[in-house]
Amino acid sequence: MEKTSLKVNRERLLETLKVSSSIGSTGNGGLNRLALSEADKNMRDIFVDWLKEEGLEVRIDDFGNIYGRRKGKKDGPSVAIGSHLDTQPCGGKYDGILGVLTALEVIRVLNENDIETEYPVEVINFTNEEGARFSPPMLGSGGITGNFSKDFIYGLKDDEGISFEQALNEINYMGDIKNRITNIKNFIELHIEQGPILHEKHKTIGIVQGIQGNDLFTVKVTGKTNHAGPTPMKNRRDALVAASKMIVKVNEITNEIPGLKTTVGKMNVRPNVTNVIPGEVEFTIDIRHEDNDLRSHAFERLKEQLSAIALMSEVELTITTDWNSETTLFAPAVKDAIKNAADEFGYSAMELFSGPGHDSKYMAGVADTGMIFVPSVDGISHNEQELTLDDDIEKGANVLLHVVQKLAKDKL
Amino acid sequence: MEKTSLKVNRERLLETLKVSSSIGSTGNGGLNRLALSEADKNMRDIFVDWLKEEGLEVRIDDFGNIYGRRKGKKDGPSVAIGSHLDTQPCGGKYDGILGVLTALEVIRVLNENDIETEYPVEVINFTNEEGARFSPPMLGSGGITGNFSKDFIYGLKDDEGISFEQALNEINYMGDIKNRITNIKNFIELHIEQGPILHEKHKTIGIVQGIQGNDLFTVKVTGKTNHAGPTPMKNRRDALVAASKMIVKVNEITNEIPGLKTTVGKMNVRPNVTNVIPGEVEFTIDIRHEDNDLRSHAFERLKEQLSAIALMSEVELTITTDWNSETTLFAPAVKDAIKNAADEFGYSAMELFSGPGHDSKYMAGVADTGMIFVPSVDGISHNEQELTLDDDIEKGANVLLHVVQKLAKDKL
Numbered sequence: 001m002e003k004t005s006l007k008v009n010r011e012r013l014l015e016t017l018k019v020s021s022s023i024g025s026t027g028n029g030g031l032n033r034l035a036l037s038e039a040d041k042n043m044r045d046i047f048v049d050w051l052k053e054e055g056l057e058v059r060i061d062d063f064g065n066i067y068g069r070r071k072g073k074k075d076g077p078s079v080a081i082g083s084h085l086d087t088q089p090c091g092g093k094y095d096g097i098l099g100v101l102t103a104l105e106v107i108r109v110l111n112e113n114d115i116e117t118e119y120p121v122e123v124i125n126f127t128n129e130e131g132a133r134f135s136p137p138m139l140g141s142g143g144i145t146g147n148f149s150k151d152f153i154y155g156l157k158d159d160e161g162i163s164f165e166q167a168l169n170e171i172n173y174m175g176d177i178k179n180r181i182t183n184i185k186n187f188i189e190l191h192i193e194q195g196p197i198l199h200e201k202h203k204t205i206g207i208v209q210g211i212q213g214n215d216l217f218t219v220k221v222t223g224k225t226n227h228a229g230p231t232p233m234k235n236r237r238d239a240l241v242a243a244s245k246m247i248v249k250v251n252e253i254t255n256e257i258p259g260l261k262t263t264v265g266k267m268n269v270r271p272n273v274t275n276v277i278p279g280e281v282e283f284t285i286d287i288r289h290e291d292n293d294l295r296s297h298a299f300e301r302l303k304e305q306l307s308a309i310a311l312m313s314e315v316e317l318t319i320t321t322d323w324n325s326e327t328t329l330f331a332p333a334v335k336d337a338i339k340n341a342a343d344e345f346g347y348s349a350m351e352l353f354s355g356p357g358h359d360s361k362y363m364a365g366v367a368d369t370g371m372i373f374v375p376s377v378d379g380i381s382h383n384e385q386e387l388t389l390d391d392d393i394e395k396g397a398n399v400l401l402h403v404v405q406k407l408a409k410d411k412l
Numbered sequence: 413m414e415k416t417s418l419k420v421n422r423e424r425l426l427e428t429l430k431v432s433s434s435i436g437s438t439g440n441g442g443l444n445r446l447a448l449s450e451a452d453k454n455m456r457d458i459f460v461d462w463l464k465e466e467g468l469e470v471r472i473d474d475f476g477n478i479y480g481r482r483k484g485k486k487d488g489p490s491v492a493i494g495s496h497l498d499t500q501p502c503g504g505k506y507d508g509i510l511g512v513l514t515a516l517e518v519i520r521v522l523n524e525n526d527i528e529t530e531y532p533v534e535v536i537n538f539t540n541e542e543g544a545r546f547s548p549p550m551l552g553s554g555g556i557t558g559n560f561s562k563d564f565i566y567g568l569k570d571d572e573g574i575s576f577e578q579a580l581n582e583i584n585y586m587g588d589i590k591n592r593i594t595n596i597k598n599f600i601e602l603h604i605e606q607g608p609i610l611h612e613k614h615k616t617i618g619i620v621q622g623i624q625g626n627d628l629f630t631v632k633v634t635g636k637t638n639h640a641g642p643t644p645m646k647n648r649r650d651a652l653v654a655a656s657k658m659i660v661k662v663n664e665i666t667n668e669i670p671g672l673k674t675t676v677g678k679m680n681v682r683p684n685v686t687n688v689i690p691g692e693v694e695f696t697i698d699i700r701h702e703d704n705d706l707r708s709h710a711f712e713r714l715k716e717q718l719s720a721i722a723l724m725s726e727v728e729l730t731i732t733t734d735w736n737s738e739t740t741l742f743a744p745a746v747k748d749a750i751k752n753a754a755d756e757f758g759y760s761a762m763e764l765f766s767g768p769g770h771d772s773k774y775m776a777g778v779a780d781t782g783m784i785f786v787p788s789v790d791g792i793s794h795n796e797q798e799l800t801l802d803d804d805i806e807k808g809a810n811v812l813l814h815v816v817q818k819l820a821k822d823k824l
Contacts, residue, residue, distance in 0.1 A: 195642025212641070216686060228675035228698045229624070229767025230607025231791060233666045240676055241663045247656035254645045263640035264652055265686045267679070274628060274677045274696045274734075275768075284686045286640045322686075355641025356687075379643060 006109060006405070008397040013105045014390055019046065020085070020101060021093040030384030031093050035086040035128035035139075036064065036164070041171035043085050047100070047125060054107050056123065060175025063143040063153060064127040064168045067181055070107055072120040072408060077185035079117070079408040080367070081106060081400065082124030083359060084140070088132045092192075092386020094393075096358070098374065099190040100125050102397040106404050118409035119185055126359045127168075133158045134167075141359035144180045145366050184367035186334060186407045189360045190400050191371060192388050196379025197352055204395050205342040205349035206373025207335050211361045212261075212353045213295055213327035215287045219246065219306065222316040225271060225279030236277055240269055242313035243281040249305045250285055253298055260298050261288040261355065290327045290353045327353075328361045334370025334403070341402035347395050372399055418521060418817070420809040425517045426802055431458065432497070432513060433505040442796030443505050447498040447540035447551075448476065448576070453583035455497050459512070459537060466519050468535070472587030475555040475565060476539040476580045479593055482519055484532040484820065489597035491529070491820040492779070493518060493812065494536030495771060496552070500544045504604075504798020506805075508770070510786065511602040512537050514809040518816050530821035531597055538771045539580075545570045546579075553771035556592045557778050596779035598746060598819045601772045602812050603783060604800050608791025609764055616807050617754040617761035618785025619747050623773045624673075624765045625707050625739035627699045631658065631718065634728040637683060637691030648689055652681055654725035655693040661717045662697055665710055672710050673700040673767065702739045702765045739765075740773045746782025746815070753814035759807050784811055 023046070024031045024039030033039040044066060051058050051068030059067045069078065083099025103123040110121070131137025134156040142148045154165035168174045193199075198206050223239035247264050254260045267283040285302070289295040303319065310317035335351075342349035354371065363369045374396035377387040435458070436443045436451030445451040456478060463470050463480030471479045481490065495511025515535040522533070543549025546568040554560040566577035580586045605611075610618050635651035659676050666672045679695040697714070701707040715731065722729035747763075754761035766783065775781045786808035789799040 193642060194639060195644070196647055197642075197644065214641070226791070227606060227768060227793065228673065228677060229626070229700060229769075230605060230609075230793070231673075231767070232607070232609065233673060235608055235791065238663070238675075240679065241659060244656040244659040244663075247653060248660065251650070251653045251656075261640065261643075261645055263650075263687070263689055265640060265688050265690060266684050267652065267681045267690075268684075269679045272678050272680075275675070275698055276677050277675055278677060278679075286687055288641060355643070356639060357641075379638070379647065381639065381642070 006113060006401060008105045008109055008394060008401055010394045012108065013101065013393065013397055016101050016104065017393070020097055024087065026090060026384055028384050030386070031087040031091050032089050033085070033087040034089060034133040035130065036133065036167035036171055036173070040086055041173070044125070044173060047085065050104055051123065054111055056107065059179035060173055061144065061179040062150065062175055062177040063140045064173040064175065065140040065144065066125040067179065068107070068123040070110065070121045072117045074118055076119050077183040078120040078122045078181070079404055080122045080124055080181060080184050080187045081189070081404060082126065083189050083191055084126045084129035086128060086130050088130050088382045090384060091382050092384065094192045094386055094388045095381065096129055096191055098192060098388065098393060098396070102190050102400050105397050106401045109401055121404060121408050122181060124181065129359055134164050138357060138359055138362060139164070141362040145362040147362050187360060187363035187367045187369040188334060188400065188403055188407070189358060189371045190396050191358055191373060192376045192381060192386070193373040194356055194376055194379070194381035196376070198350070198373060198375035199377055199379060201350060202348065203350045204347045204375065204392055205338065205399055207338045207349055207351045208330060208371035208373055209335065209351050209353050210290060210327055210329040211357055212288045212290045212355050213292050214325045215295060215299060216322040217285045217299070218320050218322055219283050219285060220318045221246070221281045221310070223279050226277045228275040228277055231277060237314045238277050239281040239315055240278040242309055242315045243283060245309045245313070246306045247283065249309065250302060253302055257289070257294055257298055259289055260294065262286065288355055292326055328364050330364060330370040331368035333368055334407070337403045337406045338370060338372055338399060341399040341406070344402065345395065345398055347399065372396055418525060418813060420517045420521055420806060420813055422806045424520065425513065425805065425809055428513050428516065429805070432509055436499065438502060438796055440796050442798070443499040443503050444501050445497070445499040446501060446545040447542065448545065448579035448583055448585070452498055453585070456537070456585060459497065462516055463535065466523055468519065471591035472585055473556065473591040474562065474587055474589040475552045476585040476587065477552045477556065478537040479591065480519070480535040482522065482533045484529045486530055488531050489595040490532040490534045490593070491816055492534045492536055492593060492596050492599045493601070493816060494538065495601050495603055496538045496541035498540060498542050500542050500794045502796060503794050504796065506604045506798055506800045507793065508541055508603055510604060510800065510805060510808070514602050514812050517809050518813045521813055533816060533820050534593060536593065541771055546576050550769060550771055550774060551576070553774040557774040559774050599772060599775035599779045599781040600746060600812065600815055600819070601770060601783045602808050603770055603785060604788045604793060604798070605785040606768055606788055606791070606793035608788070610762070610785060610787035611789055611791060613762060614760065615762045616759045616787065616804055617750065617811055619750045619761055619763045620742060620783035620785055621747065621763050621765050622702060622739055622741040623769055624700045624702045624767050625704050626737045627707060627711060628734040629697045629711070630732050630734055631695050631697060632730045633658070633693045633722070635691050636689070638689045640687040640689055643689060649726045650689050651693040651727055652690040654721055654727045655695060657721045657725070658718045659695065661721065662714060665714055669701070669706055669710055671701055672706065674698065700767055704738055740776050742776060742782040743780035745780055746819070749815040749818045750782060750784055750811060753811040753818070756814065757807065757810055759811065784808055
């Protein structure tokens with residue numbers, strides 16, 4: 001058997017996924033496995049056992065990130081693979097979990113085939129990627145890459161007032177700062193797309209170009225609160241009517257700029273009483289595009305359009321920037337390796353950008369990084385109905401295996 | 413002195429108002445005198461003393477409504493005048509208070525001039541007109557006119573779980589059902605306009621034609637919750653974008669139908685998270701017009717327009733009717749009396765409709781009823797900045813005095 005045809009063990013991979021799917025089950029096809037919860041602890045314990053069974057050197061760092069290291073011929077920089085085992089409170093059983101379990105399967109295949117790689121291979125499970133229990137998301141990867149300070153992360157509290165540090169200690173996953181991964185050649189993360197593109201285009205493998213930049217703004221519209229009964233239409237300064245016109249514009253601008261995505265996800269109306277003309281409305285605008293310049297351009301255009309509406313409606317407008325996150329571009333070497341692997345296996349593949357953030361966003365700052373997307377049926381994610389077909393899981397894992405062999409310099 | 417030139421005592425009236433303005437003061441120009449509160453009790457106690465000082469026969473009914481009866485030559489039906497002494501939590505010091513205190517001033521003038529009327533005159537303070545503590549509003553007038561049952565009113569609870577019945581007992585204003593006013597010839601209520609029309613048109617006296625009908629609907633727009641990052645624009649079924657287009661239409665329809673007022677006062681977005689496409693939006697539509705047919709026509713037009721938007725936006729639309737309240741028309745005899753009084757005093761006057769509801773709405777069902785509006789500066793009401801000028805208060809009271817003389821058949 002030629003090494004190029006090395007493949008994962010489908011049954012074993014699906015069996016491993018089945019175990020994961022039973023830990024924190026919602027009983028309705030989904031998972032509730034919030035970061036550092038009891039369910040997360042149970043999953044971590046089993047995962048650590050699996051790593052040890054493969055003879056890996058297991059480390060836990062001071063953010064609870066779990067590493068399993070497989071030695072290479074050199075003690076050089078490692079090829080790291082993985083994602084996260086935590087979920088949303090009513091999440092699916094695939095999401096980032098597939099990235100961790102396919103990474104484990106890659107190790108199992110390398111082991112049973114006695115393959116020695118030039119560089120070490122490390123499997124990683126990052127803590128609190130979802131941000132559902134402790135916000136913001138991607139704390140484990142953000143912590144080790146210097147995007148968040150240790151004090152910041154430790155001080156974050158969940159809805160019940162429990163701090164990250166306390167939660168980490170409670171489940172017994174407080175590790176040592178010296179265990180953080182530092183010398184990394186590549187990071188490769190397999191993940192479900194969470195969108196409909198691969199599914200609609202009947203492609204199996206997504207070669208992720210990067211993570212779309214994402215700007216978030218909060219718009220405050222101030223008019224005048226007044227009573228619906230006595231106030232003639234011409235005397236009104238209705239903040240909600242003005243805001244509604246603005247939201248229509250925020251949506252329409254995507255017709256001008258191909259690939260632009262805008263979303264008003266959050267909106268609050270005050271005083272929010274049936275017979276009172278709203279005096280104040282606040283809403284957010286999320287703008288995404290991989291081209292940083294087009295994204296800024298879109299915002300500047302919107303600012304003009306929204307100001308014009310405010311002027312016509314006699315309301316005041318203030319726009320504050322919550323964040324500007326530039327587009328992350330993945331390493332050509334990793335993208336090429338993914339493309340070649342898909343081609344050699346004969347899997348259909350396409351390039352696409354990721355809308356949501358992933359641990360790879362932060363890892364791209366410290367290593368040549370890339371992501372493999374597998375299809376989400378109907379693009380559904382963060383939902384009990386989330387589904388990635390067994391065939392696609394297997395194919396994605398095969399590609400990951402091949403990419404690891406290539407980047408860790410197994411002699412293919 | 414001819415009786416036609418009988419006038420109120422401005423200083424006394426303003427002094428009485430000043431006492432009222434000190435009971436439940438917000439310390440900032442307004443009043444917080446919620447129905448059946450300690451402040452309301454204090455005001456009631458003083459008011460009852462004032463009625464007794466004028467030799468009136470005071471009664472309290474089983475809704476806490478207070479009556480002060482001045483005998484007529486006949487023991488026939490009475491001419492009732494008044495309004496309510498309760499306020500919003502951050503209300504003004506004029507509102508319905510003026511209607512009660514000008515009624516008291518009318519009695520004082522009749523007394524000091526030894527005027528005997530044919531019919532009895534009764535001053536009324538209705539309980540919980542505002543609906544701020546116990547919702548719905550106008551409970552006292554609604555109760556005695558059979559619009560609400562006693563069980564319904566007694567069972568209503570405030571935000572702290574205290575029932576209307578309990579609150580009434582606690583302030584010692586639980587009266588007897590036999591004290592309800594029953595035999596009524598007219599009801600006349602002086603009130604601030606709560607809108608800007610008289611102020612803008614520089615008129616002193618509003619001859620209220622009636623209370624505009626008012627329909628309230630709840631619109632539910634159901635799209636699909638999805639993630640802002642991965643979901644292409646063309647795949648979205650964004651409930652908020654669709655709802656925004658609808659709200660613009662709800663506003664624009666007022667350009668088609670003169671005098672129509674539409675308000676979207678309340679709106680809730682789900683899940684209301686910055687990076688999630690809203691899957692469900694609920695909002696209310698308040699429609700007001702004095703012409704019942706035009707109001708129904710406006711709703712039918714809106715239903716078509718909203719359905720078209722729903723179809724184009726691939727969202728589901730359900731509209732439920734919360735209430736349809738027909739227009740109340742006031743009695744020609746009362747309107748004529750108000751007009752004549754204003755003319756004879758040389759006060760500028762105009763006809764207009766009331767947008768908000770008042771105790772007169774229910775009283776119109778049991779007696780020939782009418783309202784006198786006095787100007788609200790800038791139309792501000794239910795607000796500490798609410799202001800009606802002393803001159804306008806005096807003139808309004810003079811008109812009320814004259815109308816009472818006319819309807820109670822003083823020999824003018």
